[in-house]
Amino acid sequence: MNRRMRLGLSMAGAGEGATGAALFENILRRLQLAESAGFDFALFPDEAAAAVGGAFHAGLEPLTLLSALAAVTRHVGLIATASTRLQDPFHLARKLASIDHLSGGRAGWNLATAATGGETRNFGLPVDEPAAALDARAREFLSIVRRLFVSWDADAFPRDLASGIYMDRAKMHRLEHAGAHYKVRGPLDVAQPPQGEAIPVMTSATTADAQDFAAEFADIVHDRPATADAARAQYRAVKARLSRHGRPPESLLMMPGVTPLVAGTQQRADDLRGALYDRADPDEGPDARGAIVAGTPAHIADILEGWIASDAADGFVVLTSGLPGGVEDFVALVVPELQRRDLVGSSYEAATLRGYLGL
Amino acid sequence: MRQMKLGLSIANLGYHYAAWRHPDVPEAGNMQFSHFRHCAKLAEAGKFDLIFLADSAAVRDLDDPAIARDLEHQLVKHEPLALLAAMAMVTKHVGLVCTASTTYTEPYNLARQLTTLDHMSRGRAGWNMVTSFSRDEARNFGLEKPLTSDERHARAAEYVDVFKGLEESWDDGALVHDKASGIFLDRSKMHLLKHKGRYFSVRGPLDIAPGPQRHIPVFTAGESDNAIELAARSADVVYGGQPNLELARAYYTTLKGRLAKYGRDHDDLLVLPGIMAFVGRTMQEARDKFDRMQRLILPRLGLGLLVVNGFPDYTGYDIDGPIPDLPMPSTIKSHGPSPLLQTLRNECSTIRELYERVSAGFWHMGVVGTPTSIADLMEEWFTTGAADGFNVQSPCIPVDSQDFVDLVIPELQRRGLFRTEYESATLRGSLGLKPAAARTMPRTRAEFATP
Numbered sequence: 118m119n120r121r122m123r124l125g126l127s128m129a130g131a132g133e134g135a136t137g138a139a140l141f142e143n144i145l146r147r148l149q150l151a152e153s154a155g156f157d158f159a160l161f162p163d164e165a166a167a168a169v170g171g172a173f174h175a176g177l178e179p180l181t182l183l184s185a186l187a188a189v190t191r192h193v194g195l196i197a198t199a200s201t202r203l204q205d206p207f208h209l210a211r212k213l214a215s216i217d218h219l220s221g222g223r224a225g226w227n228l229a230t231a232a233t234g235g236e237t238r239n240f241g242l243p244v245d246e247p248a249a250a251l252d253a254r255a256r257e258f259l260s261i262v263r264r265l266f267v268s269w270d271a272d273a274f275p276r277d278l279a280s281g282i283y284m285d286r287a288k289m290h291r292l293e294h295a296g297a298h299y300k301v302r303g304p305l306d307v308a309q310p311p312q313g314e315a316i317p318v319m320t321s322a323t324t325a326d327a328q329d330f331a332a333e334f335a336d337i338v339h340d341r342p343a344t345a346d347a348a349r350a351q352y353r354a355v356k357a358r359l360s361r362h363g364r365p366p367e368s369l370l371m372m373p374g375v376t377p378l379v380a381g382t383q384q385r386a387d388d389l390r391g392a393l394y395d396r397a398d399p400d401e402g403p404d405a406r407g408a409i410v411a412g413t414p415a416h417i418a419d420i421l422e423g424w425i426a427s428d429a430a431d432g433f434v435v436l437t438s439g440l441p442g443g444v445e446d447f448v449a450l451v452v453p454e455l456q457r458r459d460l461v462g463s464s465y466e467a468a469t470l471r472g473y474l475g476l
Numbered sequence: 477m478r479q480m481k482l483g484l485s486i487a488n489l490g491y492h493y494a495a496w497r498h499p500d501v502p503e504a505g506n507m508q509f510s511h512f513r514h515c516a517k518l519a520e521a522g523k524f525d526l527i528f529l530a531d532s533a534a535v536r537d538l539d540d541p542a543i544a545r546d547l548e549h550q551l552v553k554h555e556p557l558a559l560l561a562a563m564a565m566v567t568k569h570v571g572l573v574c575t576a577s578t579t580y581t582e583p584y585n586l587a588r589q590l591t592t593l594d595h596m597s598r599g600r601a602g603w604n605m606v607t608s609f610s611r612d613e614a615r616n617f618g619l620e621k622p623l624t625s626d627e628r629h630a631r632a633a634e635y636v637d638v639f640k641g642l643e644e645s646w647d648d649g650a651l652v653h654d655k656a657s658g659i660f661l662d663r664s665k666m667h668l669l670k671h672k673g674r675y676f677s678v679r680g681p682l683d684i685a686p687g688p689q690r691h692i693p694v695f696t697a698g699e700s701d702n703a704i705e706l707a708a709r710s711a712d713v714v715y716g717g718q719p720n721l722e723l724a725r726a727y728y729t730t731l732k733g734r735l736a737k738y739g740r741d742h743d744d745l746l747v748l749p750g751i752m753a754f755v756g757r758t759m760q761e762a763r764d765k766f767d768r769m770q771r772l773i774l775p776r777l778g779l780g781l782l783v784v785n786g787f788p789d790y791t792g793y794d795i796d797g798p799i800p801d802l803p804m805p806s807t808i809k810s811h812g813p814s815p816l817l818q819t820l821r822n823e824c825s826t827i828r829e830l831y832e833r834v835s836a837g838f839w840h841m842g843v844v845g846t847p848t849s850i851a852d853l854m855e856e857w858f859t860t861g862a863a864d865g866f867n868v869q870s871p872c873i874p875v876d877s878q879d880f881v882d883l884v885i886p887e888l889q890r891r892g893l894f895r896t897e898y899e900s901a902t903l904r905g906s907l908g909l910k911p912a913a914a915r916t917m918p919r920t921r922a923e924f925a926t927p
Contacts, residue, residue, distance in 0.1 A: 134653045134660070136685035137595040165584060167645075167683035175651055175685040177595060178588035184561035185596050188509065207533060207616045208555075208581065215558035219509050239584040241677030268535075269552060276496065276503040281774045283496060283548035289535075302615035306535045308507045308552040 122425050122460040123370055123432025123474055124452075125158045125196070125339075126151040126444065130437035136175040141185075144177070147444070148186055151193050154448040155462060157473040158194030158225060160319070160339070160434055165203055166235025180212045187220035194470035196225035196319055201258040202232040202251060203240055207301055209258075210265040213316055214307040222311030222469030226262075227319040227339070230255040230330075252326055257296045259318065259334055264292050266314040268304030312471050319372075322355050331369065332358030336476055339434050341374040341407035348373050348408070348429040356428075370431040370474060373424075374407035376438050377417055379446035386411035389442050396439075407436055414450040421451075422460060480858055480894050481746055481865030481907055482885075483573070483715075484519040484877060485528045486512065489549045491752050492871035493781055493835050494772035496549035500875045506553050509562055515874050516563040519570045522881035523895050525906045526571030526602060527563065528695075528715070528867055529556035533580060534612035548777075557589055564597035571903030573602035573695055578632040580608055580617045587642040587682055594687030599902030601687065603639075604695040605711065607632045607703075629702040634673045636694065636710045641669045643691050645681030689904045691912035699727065708734035708745065712909055715867055716749035719816065719841060724749050724862035746864040746907060751854065752836070752871055754844040755879045766844045769871060770832050778831030785834050786817050795827040847887040854884075855893060 131147035132140040151159050161179040179197040186195060195216065199209055209226075217224035230251045237244050273288035292303030310316060315336075322331035322338045328351075331338050338355055342348040352371045359366055378393065380386035390411045410420045424430040437444055455461045467473050488506040489495045496503045505511030519527050535551050560572040572593060576586050586603070594601035607628035608614070614622045622628070650665030669680035696707050697715040707714045714731060718724035728747050735745055754769075756762025773781075775795045783789050788802035804817060824830040836842045841857075843850055857863040870876035888894035900906050 136651050136653065137688070138598050140685075141596050165588060165683065167681050176683055178585075178592040178684065181557055181561045181589045181592040182596070184558035185565050188513075188562035188565040203582070203585065205580065205617065211533065211555040212558050215555040218507050218554065219558060219562050235679075238677075238679035240582055274504070274552075278497050278499075278503065281494070281497060281772070281777075284551065300615075300618040302612075304535050306533065306552055307555065 120425055120431075120460075121462070121475060122421065122455060123372060124154075124156045124461055125160050125194075125372060125432070125434040126156045127160050127162065127374065127434050127436045129162045130439055132176070140175070140177060141182070144182070145186065145189065148190060148193060150445065150448055152190055154452045155456075155464060156193055156435075157432070158196050158223075158470060160196045160227060161198055162227075163198035163200075163229075164233055164236065165200075166233060166239050168235060180209075180216070183216050183224070184212075184219060187216055187223065190220075190223075192223075192465040194223045194225055194317075194473060195220060196227050196317070196470075198227040198229060200229040200232060200236070201255040202230065202242065202246075203236060204258075206258045206261040206299055207265065207305075210262045210305055211307055213262070214266055214305060214310040217310035217312055217316055218307070222471070224310070224312070225317040225319060225337075225470050228255065228259065228335075229321075248324070248326060252330060254298050255330065256334070257298050261292065261294055261296075261299055261301050263314045264290075264294070265301070265303055265305040266316065267309055268292070269309050271309050271313070274308065312469050315471055315476070317470055317474060317476065322351065325354075328355050328358055331355055332364070333362050335369060336471075336474065337370045337372055339372050339374065341405065341436075343406075343408055345408065345424055345427065345429045348424065349427065352428050352430065368476065370476075371429075372432045372434050373430050374434045374436045375421070376406040376409045376436045377443065377447045377451060378409060378411035378438060378440065379414060379417060379442040379450055380411070381413065383412050383416065386413070386416075386442065389438075389440055392440055393438055406438070407434075409438075414454045417447075417451050418454040418458060418460075421455070422458065425460070477892055479892070480854070480863075480888065481525045481713075481748060482522075482894065483526045483528045483571075483748055483865070483867040484515070484522070484524045485530065485750065485867045485869045486515050486519075486873060486877075487530060487550060487869065488553055488873070490872040490876065491869045492769050493777050494769055494774075495872045497772045498769065498872040498875060501872050503549075505873075506549060509559075511874070512554075512559055512563055513566050515877065516567045516570065518874055518877055518881055520567050522877075522885050523898060524570055524868075525865070526573050526903060527560070528573045528604065529560060529575060530604070531556045531575035531606075532608070532610055532613055533577065534610060534616050536610075537612050557593065560601075561593055561596060564593060564600065567597075567600075569600075569898040569901070569906075571600045571602050571693075571906060572597055573604050573693075573903075575604040575606055577606050577608040577613070578635040579623060579628055580613065583635050583638040583676060584642065584678055584682075587639050588684055590692050591643070591682065591684045591687045594689055594692055595685070599688030599904070601689070602693045602695055602713075602903050604697075604715070605632060605636060605706075606696070625700060625702050629706055631675045632706055633710065634675050636706075638669065638671050638673075638676050638678050640691060640710075641671060642678070642680055642682040643686065645669070646686050648686070651685050689902050689912065691904075693904055693907060693909060704731060704734060707731060708740070709738050711745060712904075713746045713748060713907065716747050716863070718749055718862075721857060721860070721862055724841070724857060725860065728862050743908075744910065746909075747862075748865045748867050749841060749857070749863050750869045751866045752842045752869040753850050753876070753880060753884065754871060755850060755876070755883050756844075756846060757883065759846055759849070762844045762846060766836070770835070773831065773835060775828070778828065778835070781835055782827075782831050787821070787830070787834070790827050793827060795831075797826060799824060799827055799830060847883040850884050851887040851891060851893070854888065855891065858893065 270288035317336040319337040647665035
């Protein structure tokens with residue numbers, strides 16, 4: 118049997134330049150497309166600042182957005198970006214736990230550890246904090262959040278109508294956390310979420326320190342290496358670290374971003390690639406698009422299958438190009454090809470995001 | 477004709493201490509979206525102005541055996557903004573008012589979140605601004621005890637200014653997003669807040685387009701002088717908690733009287749007291765409903781709720797015997813000590829009678845009656861300077877909310893006291909607040925003592 122390929126869809130660019138309610142409608146449409154195609158999750162990027170010097174896109178706040186989307190979707194996983202530098206662990210734990218309840222176990226957290234320049238100015242934070250300090254804060258933050266999720270055992274509330282016994286006090290666990298950055302007494306005021314303490318956590322892992330962090334804590338690593346070789350090197354580096362934490366290789370999924378350009382012929386696909394280079398934003402980082410996979414549906418499926426077979430990826434986060442032959446064509450043409458090859462499923466076969474990901 | 481504004485306070489399974497034991501209340505509903513979807517649709521069927529979600533980011537201190545018995549069915553719950561965002565998806569008209577603390581959140585985060593809710597609901601978001609007085613919350617956010625009232629309110633005043641300032645980041649028409657010309661924004665219509673204050677340093681602009689309401693209505697509550705000052709200065713709606721007409725009138729008069737100081741009109745601030753109503757088609761039916769719920773209060777819960785409401789702990793005494801002569805503790809409620817406690821104690825002959833009285837609407841207006849008698853009472857409050865409307869605090873949710881919608885609201889409508897159709901698409905519009913154009917909010921200095 119083939120190794121299963123996990124698929125996520127990045128919601129960056131899903132708004133197509135709209136704002137407000139129109140933006141929400143565009144996002145919802147994109148999400149419904151992802152769900153109809155059986156994507157494991159949608160990833161909602163975020164920056165809590167307006168990039169007014171560059172290509173400013175008015176957005177929506179992801180945690181609030183996901184709460185609404187949980188009510189109007191049934192299957193697709195919902196991964197929100199939230200920075201441990203800008204959030205508070207008790208608040209974030211409440212929101213993620215609530216989203217997990219509202220969605221029936223589909224919440225995920227893309228954990229960012231830093232604040233961008235714009236963000237530091239909106240939150241009165243120092244600029245240029247050392248990576249080690251951000252890393253230490255993130256570790257403490259994450260450990261608090263995970264313990265808060267299981268403040269209450271799943272059977273803490275017998276709710277016995279006859280006796281009037283609502284809760285079992287012995288099944289409540291207080292945190293009493295006092296660390297370098299946070300003091301949190303607990304318990305969480307939300308019942309244990311469907312995914313328990315294991316709401317999936319995604320991180321970036323391009324530096325050695327970030328790879329150590331990911332190997333210890335993350336369920337998914339998502340970056341945007343431009344080539345298969347770069348992806349393979351990162352794959353090896355992260356997976357090699359897992360054993361130090363007693364984790365088997367399959368307990369963490371490497372899901373690089375790829376930008377598909379789907380066309381009927383290779384020539385047309387190569388033209389699209391040229392167009393993509395031409396319209397690249399000068400402010401755009403070198404790895405904004407990940408690997409660009411251009412070609413016919415069968416050719417793209419070959420490339421993706423090759424990445425999986427050669428340990429460059431366990432799955433992909435599909436990015437939007439803003440050109441024809443993008444996400445819509447990927448869903449219409451490439452996903453069926455992947456299904457035919459038995460690389461991805463044709464229906465949701467588990468109850469939770471964790472289940473979809475085989476974690 | 478002036479009409480009442482009505483909010484439905486959805487406190488999970490209800491305001492009654494035994495609410496979850498009512499046979500028609502879903503006992504696990506506090507974590508189930510189906511329960512809240514049902515309630516949201518009910519609020520809209522009743523033409524309520526808004527759904528109100530109270531919040532405290534903590535579980536009450538269960539190491540205190542008395543508090544441990546207080547409203548167990550509200551111990552765990554949804555985070556209110558997440559829940560309201562989901563409820564926005566299943567409603568079209570009703571306002572969605574979310575409680576959020578100025579002490580434990582960041583204004584940039586909250587402005588993003590509430591503006592997002594405003595967009596997704598097409599103009600129905602509201603913010604209930606609280607300063608968080610409880611020790612239990614303090615201990616979840618790195619403090620041993622809450623900040624002083626002065627400090628909390630000074631921070632809140634700065635916070636709400638930052639919040640409103642961020643709402644003015646973009647003039648109308650600033651976000652052009654003209655695909656043909658490639659012009660996305662008109663920078664001349666963008667405003668950096670550049671706020672540097674005692675508590676916050678926020679540059680702006682908000683990275684979200686202005687919401688349909690431009691300025692999200694601000695709710696608040698409280699009877700302390702600090703709370704009243706903050707309400708008069710910065711709030712659009714006050715959630716009142718007065719148990720009788722006389723106190724409610726005094727509170728109303730005090731609040732409205734302080735508006736002129738901030739250049740605001742009488743109608744710029746609405747006062748909506750809470751009302752907890754047991755409704756029956758006949759007086760007998762109402763009394764039976766009430767008695768049935770009272771019998772479901774376990775004595776250990778009754779003793780707990782007395783402590784929570786500022787009475788001594790009578791644990792160990794015969795609950796059907798006389799009330800022991802214990803000293804009254806200084807109250808732990810936000811309201812401050814009240815002579816009402818002593819008066820009520822003197823009126824009751826047993827501990828059971830005392831906790832049953834307290835459970836039936838002591839800190840707010842509690843009423844057992846028919847649609848006519850309840851509408852009479854509401855009309856009297858509404859027409860004699862005690863209320864601009866009410867927050868309905870159903871004893872059992874959704875059953876008593878359903879009865880309120882089916883029985884009381886038609887009576888209010890028949891009298892012309894309440895709308896029969898929504899007249900506006902936004903919460904601000906439903907409440908009849910002045911439209912908030914860009915950059916028109918008054919700028920006034922905080923009046924709080926610097927701690």
